[in-house]
Amino acid sequence: MTAVNSQPTLDEVARVAGVSRATASRAINGGSRVSASARAAVDEAVRTLGYVPNPAARSLVTRRTDSVAVIVPEPDERVFSDPFFARTLRGVDRMLAAADLQLVLLLATRGAEGARTMRYLSHRHVDGAVVASHHRNDGLADHLSAIGLPCVFVGRPWSPDRVTYVDVDNVAGGREATRVLIDRGCQRIGTIAGPADMTAAVDRLHGWHEAMRAADLPTDAVAIGDFTEAGGEEAARELLERHPDLDGIAVASDLMAAGALKVLADSGRRVPDDVAVVGYDDLGVAERTSPLLTTVRQPIVEMAERATRLLLEQMDGSAPPGAMRVIIPPSVIRRDSA
Amino acid sequence: MTAVNSQPTLDEVARVAGVSRATASRAINGGSRVSASARAAVDEAVRTLGYVPNPAARSLVTRRTDSVAVIVPEPDERVFSDPFFARTLRGVDRMLAAADLQLVLLLATRGAEGARTMRYLSHRHVDGAVVASHHRNDGLADHLSAIGLPCVFVGRPWSPDRVTYVDVDNVAGGREATRVLIDRGCQRIGTIAGPADMTAAVDRLHGWHEAMRAADLPTDAVAIGDFTEAGGEEAARELLERHPDLDGIAVASDLMAAGALKVLADSGRRVPDDVAVVGYDDLGVAERTSPLLTTVRQPIVEMAERATRLLLEQMDGSAPPGAMRVIIPPSVIRRDSA
DNA sequence: GATCAATGTGGAAGCGCTCTCACACTTTCA
DNA sequence: TGAAAGTGTGAGAGCGCTTCCACATTGATC
Incomplete structure (x- = not known):
């Protein structure tokens, strides 16, 4: 006699199906070497008993945890x-x-x-x-x-x-973003980079440098943000103060770019006519800014x-x-x- | 001889500690009825062997998965x-x-x-x-x-x-939020509620109704949003169109309130002087709007x-x-x- | 000094499963 | 027709652990 309330075990399935436990196991795990009739009997037994394998027991012998x-x-x-x-x-x-x-x-x-x-x-x-x-x-x-x-x-x-x-490829991404600005004729391009302890931030900045050097443009307009909107605002303010003649900014994240857009609007600059902005991420934020952000998509x-x-x-x-x-x-x- | 690369088992711990497996198990699980010396020996063996219990085996017998x-x-x-x-x-x-x-x-x-x-x-x-x-x-x-x-x-x-x-208590929250508006003297108070298939939204609206009725104010200025910023904008626009004389809005989420703030700003209304706004959530958004949102905090x-x-x-x-x-x-x- | 409880210990059962192995039975092919 | 190969099956051995039980030991109590 088996306990009434406990989950049915493989043994019971086998008994009900009229096969051995080994065969029942094979049938359940889709193994080969099981006759069609045995498999049908096991399937039926599984269904009527509501059998569900015990993951711990299985795991113990297979040495997998799934x-x-x-x-x-x-x-x-x-x-x-x-x-x-x-x-x-x-x-x-x-x-x-x-x-x-x-x-x-x-x-x-x-x-x-x-x-x-x-x-x-x-x-x-x-x-x-x-x-x-x-x-x-x-x-x-x-x-x-x-x-x-x-x-x-x-x-x-x-x-x-x-x-x-x-x-x-964050280097390529940084490069492409910067090139968008270069191609539209921006002459004085800055960047708001991310924290130096993140590879993505470092790589994007690297890409910016590459594109700028390739176009013979100065690479001195760099500010560091922390990937938050507030950080982006602050960095943008700093950047504009140091370089009021900026006409393009490549920002290492959309959230920071959103902050930068705010600062630009507050300072009376039109985007993109006075200052063009490119973001990075395209994870939703870029579709909610005003104006909508041109950005680099990461297919996360x-x-x-x-x-x-x-x-x-x-x-x-x-x-x-x-x-x-x-x-x-x-x-x-x-x-x-x- | 045991396999070299495999994890040590309780058996080996017991052998090294010079006790039985049962005692080792008790010692490891902090059970009572273990002498100090046995426990020390087991601890030592565990340390030197780098023993770690096999969760599947344990789970099989304890019927817990932790x-x-x-x-x-x-x-x-x-x-x-x-x-x-x-x-x-x-x-x-x-x-x-x-x-x-x-x-x-x-x-x-x-x-x-x-x-x-x-x-x-x-x-x-x-x-x-x-x-x-x-x-x-x-x-x-x-x-x-x-x-x-x-x-x-x-x-x-x-x-x-x-x-x-x-x-x-979302009913109370909705009530309190509305009362903030009533207490500051708002006469024409609307609300932006959330979707009717969410209990939180229904309850907050309920609270708004309660407070409004208690103050003998009309309860006709209701718009429904979807808990997103865009939805809040849309609802706010609709609300202002129908009730241009609004001087207070209780919004069922901070994100929607942020949208409403935008619409209010665009329409030239000052917050809170022309229209006062109360949000709901206080999960970060409320600290980034302009002006900063008065809101109801949920201690999630x-x-x-x-x-x-x-x-x-x-x-x-x-x-x-x-x-x-x-x-x-x-x-x-x-x-x-x- | 005998009786009893409390305490520490090890033997052994068994949790539910997979999988090897041996075995019976079928089919294929020389 | 016999050997070889293939196919389906069940017995049984574990996987590594907890825990019940029986058995010492010990200390407390009369």
Whole structure:
């Protein structure tokens, strides 16, 4: 007699179907070597009993957990509300769902909490990890490769050598954005860059420099923002004070560009006629500014999907050995600000 | 001889510590009935071997998974980028971390994907669930209570009877917000409400009605928005067209209020002198508008923490039987718009 | 000094599953 | 017709852990 209230086990399914537990297991897992009649009997038994496999038991023998972690470093308010993460999560979840894997969210802070995350990963509680790198140097890459857990970064980490990652070509993006301004005839072009501890910010600034030098334009009008709207305002004010003759600004994020637009409007400058502005991201903000922002699109969801696919390949062993990098080209979205 | 590369097992720990597996297990799980010397030996063995318990094996026998799901319904871009979810996740994660539980994120869409979520929950893959209800009627509450999984809603669900939830008192919030306008002498007060399929929106509108009736003011100036900035703009325009004499607007979200502020500015009305505006949420937006928004604060993180605590009590059986509801009072944050 | 409880310990069962292996039975082909 | 190959099946061995139970030991109590 079996307990009445507990979930049915494979044994019961086998008994009801009139086969052995081994055959029932094979039938359920879609294995070969099962006769059509046996499979039908098992299917029927599964249905009538409402059988559902016990994941822990399965996991114990297969040594897989069928779940992967998404590691979000430093979930302070700003970072977390960033559409970057929302879209990354969506992209990852979409791919994982297709592979019938679960998404375990790890909000990795530093310090004691960070140690907890590391411990969790060492436990082999997940089969792999996607790191939504906000491009900070937090030692995660080293730790992950040390414990040999399959993992992929979305966004280039600071120590990219040993780790597979997917990133947008931010140098090209910065270059293209700047070229939009050059091509429309801007002569005095500045930039509002992001924090120097993020690879994306550094790369975009790099691209700006390249384009400016190629066009023989001066590269002295640089201000640094923090990827927030307020930071963009402040940087724009500083920039305009130092260089009142600016007629073009390449901004490293749409949010900062939105701030810059405000400052330009307040100072009585028309956009794009007096000063043309190009943003970066195209994650929604650019469609709500006035005027609408010309910007560089990062296909985040696609990046996340691509990263997840690479992870899945690592997990099932079909990935080539060694770290891979996938660089996705950005595309300029033309609207009204430049 | 044991495999070299595999994780050490409890057996090896026991052998190294010179005790039985049972004692080692007790020592590791902080159980009583272990002598100090045995415990020390086990601790030492754990340290030197780098032992880490296998969660699947443990889970198989304890019938716990030590993880809880956070269910986010319908993760379209708007919903997901909402600070509401970001903060909910943070609050939940904070409490779970303290209890050494893992957060499994379930992005529950409708249809086939939704079925997958339900299946996952039925598997008893998690010990409990926090539902970040965006207040839609998606049958989740029924399903969860049907399978008997401990769960708590953040935000009142549409069918609240059988389910424990934590919510802010949105009726009171709507009332308080309106009273701010009444108290400053507004005579002609309108409201921009949220969609009628969200309990929060309905409740806030309800509160507005209460306050208006109590002050013997007319309740005809109502427009409906969709909780976005653009929706707020549109609703504000409509409202002003129908009621050009408005001198106060209670808006059901800060984002919509931001849109309304724009429209008011465009129409040459000064805020708060010509028209006073009160928002709702105080999740960051209100501190970036011009003028700064007077608003009603929802303590989301605290709500999420409270909800999680209730869930933990359900999970360990210390909760009183029956569904509970915790209603948190909102507070008015006075800034410049009213 | 005998009796009892409290305390620490190890043996062993068993959680629910997968998968190897041996075996029976069929088909194919020389 | 016999051997070889292929196919479906069940017995059974674990996966690594917790926990029940029985068995010492000890200290407290009469």
